[in-house]
Amino acid sequence: MKSRRRFWTVVDKLEALIEKGEYPVGSRLPAERELAEVYDVSRPTIREAIIALEVRGRVEVKTGSGVFVTDSEQSGRLLKNISAFELTQARALIEAEAAALAASTIKEDELHALKQTLEQMTVPETADEADHRFHEIIAKSTKNSAILVSIQNLWELRRSRPQIIAAYEDVCSQGIEQRIKEHTEIYDAIAARDSASARKAMHNHFNRLINALFDASEAKALEEVKRKTDETRGLYSISHLTQ
Amino acid sequence: MKSRRRFWTVVDKLEALIEKGEYPVGSRLPAERELAEVYDVSRPTIREAIIALEVRGRVEVKTGSGVFVTDSEQSGRLLKNISAFELTQARALIEAEAAALAASTIKEDELHALKQTLEQMTVPETADEADHRFHEIIAKSTKNSAILVSIQNLWELRRSRPQIIAAYEDVCSQGIEQRIKEHTEIYDAIAARDSASARKAMHNHFNRLINALFDASEAKALEEVKRKTDETRGLYSISHLTQ
DNA sequence: TCAAGAAATATACCTTACCAATTGAAGGGT
DNA sequence: ACCCTTCAATTGGTAAGGTATATTTCTTGA
Numbered sequence: 001m002k003s004r005r006r007f008w009t010v011v012d013k014l015e016a017l018i019e020k021g022e023y024p025v026g027s028r029l030p031a032e033r034e035l036a037e038v039y040d041v042s043r044p045t046i047r048e049a050i051i052a053l054e055v056r057g058r059v060e061v062k063t064g065s066g067v068f069v070t071d072s073e074q075s076g077r078l079l080k081n082i083s084a085f086e087l088t089q090a091r092a093l094i095e096a097e098a099a100a101l102a103a104s105t106i107k108e109d110e111l112h113a114l115k116q117t118l119e120q121m122t123v124p125e126t127a128d129e130a131d132h133r134f135h136e137i138i139a140k141s142t143k144n145s146a147i148l149v150s151i152q153n154l155w156e157l158r159r160s161r162p163q164i165i166a167a168y169e170d171v172c173s174q175g176i177e178q179r180i181k182e183h184t185e186i187y188d189a190i191a192a193r194d195s196a197s198a199r200k201a202m203h204n205h206f207n208r209l210i211n212a213l214f215d216a217s218e219a220k221a222l223e224e225v226k227r228k229t230d231e232t233r234g235l236y237s238i239s240h241l242t243q
Numbered sequence: 244m245k246s247r248r249r250f251w252t253v254v255d256k257l258e259a260l261i262e263k264g265e266y267p268v269g270s271r272l273p274a275e276r277e278l279a280e281v282y283d284v285s286r287p288t289i290r291e292a293i294i295a296l297e298v299r300g301r302v303e304v305k306t307g308s309g310v311f312v313t314d315s316e317q318s319g320r321l322l323k324n325i326s327a328f329e330l331t332q333a334r335a336l337i338e339a340e341a342a343a344l345a346a347s348t349i350k351e352d353e354l355h356a357l358k359q360t361l362e363q364m365t366v367p368e369t370a371d372e373a374d375h376r377f378h379e380i381i382a383k384s385t386k387n388s389a390i391l392v393s394i395q396n397l398w399e400l401r402r403s404r405p406q407i408i409a410a411y412e413d414v415c416s417q418g419i420e421q422r423i424k425e426h427t428e429i430y431d432a433i434a435a436r437d438s439a440s441a442r443k444a445m446h447n448h449f450n451r452l453i454n455a456l457f458d459a460s461e462a463k464a465l466e467e468v469k470r471k472t473d474e475t476r477g478l479y480s481i482s483h484l485t486q
Numbered sequence: 487t488c489a490a491g492a493a494a495t496a497t498a499c500c501t502t503a504c505c506a507a508t509t510g511a512a513g514g515g516t
Numbered sequence: 517a518c519c520c521t522t523c524a525a526t527t528g529g530t531a532a533g534g535t536a537t538a539t540t541t542c543t544t545g546a
Contacts, residue, residue: 005306006500007294031526042501044287047527048294051250055298061248064508064526082388090389093344097336145325146333146400150393157389248528274497285530290498307497307537 010039010049018058018069029059029067082157084167084213091154092206095135098142098151100199103190106141113137114187121180134183138190167213175212182208253282253292261301261312271309272302325400327410327456334397335449338378341385341394343442346433349384356380357430364423377426381433410456418455425451 014035017023029035032050036043050067053059060068106114114137120130132155139151158164182205189197257278260266272278278289293310296302304310349357357380363373375398382394401407425448432440 005304005498033526044290044502045500047287048291051291051294052298055295061527062509063248063528065510066526079388079392082392086387086389089387090393093340093390094337094393097340101336144329144332145322146329146397147336149322149325150333150337150396153393153396154389275499276497287531288529293498304498305538306499308539309497 006041007045007048007052010035010041010046011052013039014049014053015058023069025069025071027069028065029069031066079157082161082164084164085210087154087157087161087164088206088210088213091151092203092210094147094150094154095138095206096199096202098139098147099186099190099202100195101144101147102138102141103193103195103198105143106138106190110137110141111191114141114190118180118184118187121183124176127176127179131179131183134186138186141190167216178208249284250288250291250295253278253284253289254295256282257292257296258301266312268312268314271311274309322400325404325407327407328453330397330400330407331449331453331456334394335446335453337390337393337397338381338449339442339445341382341390342429342433342445343438344387344390345381345384346436346438346441348386349381349433353380353384354434357384357433361423361426361430364426367419370419370422374422374426377429381429384433410459421451 014023014029023029029050030038032043032046035046039046050059050061054061058070060070062068114134117130117134117137120126121134123130135151135155139148142148158168182201186198186201186205189201257266257272266272272293273281275286275289275293279286282289293302293304297304297310301313302310303313357377360373360377360380363369364377366373378394378398382391385391401411425444429441429444429448432444
């Protein structure tokens with residue numbers, strides 16, 4: 001039941017070579033016919049593999065000239081090294097602005113849906129999902145798809161990185177009333193169409209999260225690590241950005 | 244200088260049909276040979292197009308059975324409908340916060356590199372590239388990878404959507420001195436480690452861009468369209484968000 | 487009648503072989 | 517020194533046909 005299509009194996013091999021630095025950024029890959037011979041497949045199969053790499057953004061094909069390694073695999077590398085602190089800070093900045101914007105663009109039905117998530121947040125089973133929906137409704141209420149996808153991307157990041165999931169799990173379970181209180185403050189500000197307060201409330205929400213993350217990591221850390229953490233706490237704080 | 248490879252046009256057409264609902268989620272596409280006949284290309288070309296769609300996650304190929312439309316084209320659908328206004332507003336909000344953050348996290352060498360881009364901006368040939376680097380250096384200066392990738396994603400969006408490219412081209416060419424002045428104000432604020440001013444300067448920069456975009460679209464629009472544009476101008480304005 | 491197995495069919499998979507279009511460099515003429 | 521032509525290398529694209537796999541249809545036996 002193997003039977004992966006042949007070009008995928010070629011894609012994997014070429015991608016590995018690019019990763020390894022065998023084909024540096026900007027360099028040209030061997031000609032189609034050479035690759036066909038090396039990997040013992042036909043030329044169309046090589047073409048398919050190269051198209052897959054092209055769609056993935058790893059290479060660029062120049063007609064009559066050759067296939068060249070693209071620069072872009074940097075962002076993929078970046079994604080792997082994002083910490084929970086960075087993610088939270090980014091969400092704080094972006095979602096605070098989204099909340100401020102939403103305060104003036106949100107519609108009644110969205111406001112109603114937002115209030116409903118607050119109620120769902122009191123039930124432990126649906127709390128996490130409600131949290132997600134709460135932030136997503138605000139993002140959608142901005143009526144700006146670019147902001148929405150930015151926030152969705154960050155959420156996806158949180159969902160997909162194991163280390164970040166672990167970090168959040170420690171934090172979310174504790175302080176349920178606090179969590180609801182913060183979300184309620186955000187809701188109230190948006191419902192009152194108060195952009196500045198909405199921004200502040202969202203900042204406050206995430207600032208508490210960041211500090212909770214630090215506390216959690218502190219609890220786990222050894223003494224010498226603890227000292228380092230304190231030093232960098234200031235770097236990821238957002239409290240000084242509010243006014 | 245057209246000469247896009249043939250399979251891309253097939254990809255576009257198939258994607259459009261999927262988008263349109265001609266091929267609903269879960270349904271099977273016509274056979275290779277049929278598609279080859281319909282679009283008047285060879286079967287390998289059809290195969291290439293399908294592989295591109297597969298890598299993009301739009302379809303799934305089942306050997307011996309057919310190629311089926313995949314469910315998860317949601318976010319891809321969103322990306323297609325982002326207007327230049329939305330993109331600019333999103334950049335305004337996010338990059339303004341990035342600038343505010345960078346004002347307290349930027350290092351001397353980054354500040355130096357930032358100043359260099361200002362000089363390159365005076366040369367028309369390198370102005371656009373310098374613009375890009377200017378914003379990228381600020382993003383990197385935040386020392387937050389999540390913010391960096393968010394900003395990079397938005398830039399990639401600007402680079403890849405033809406309609407957005409067109410909209411920006413009309414605007415960027417005009418008012419070079421103004422553009423440099425705005426960037427200089429941003430630089431000065433960051434160099435002075437003044438977060439609030441940096442945010443304000445970045446807001447100002449993008450706010451001018453948004454209005455220029457509206458003016459450009461107004462110039463092209465007919466009378467009745469013009470009226471509508473005026474009505475929605477308030478929706479994408481960010482001036483009310485600054486303090 | 488119905489269910490299980492076998493054959494036929496439809497489909498994607500992969501290859502070989504060929505020609506066309508584009509690029510870039512080498513070479514020659516001014 | 518410069519420009520133009522030519523030519524080799526490369527990718528772009530096509531045609532035709534055999535292979536492997538999945539699905540459907542048909543046969544056959546209980």
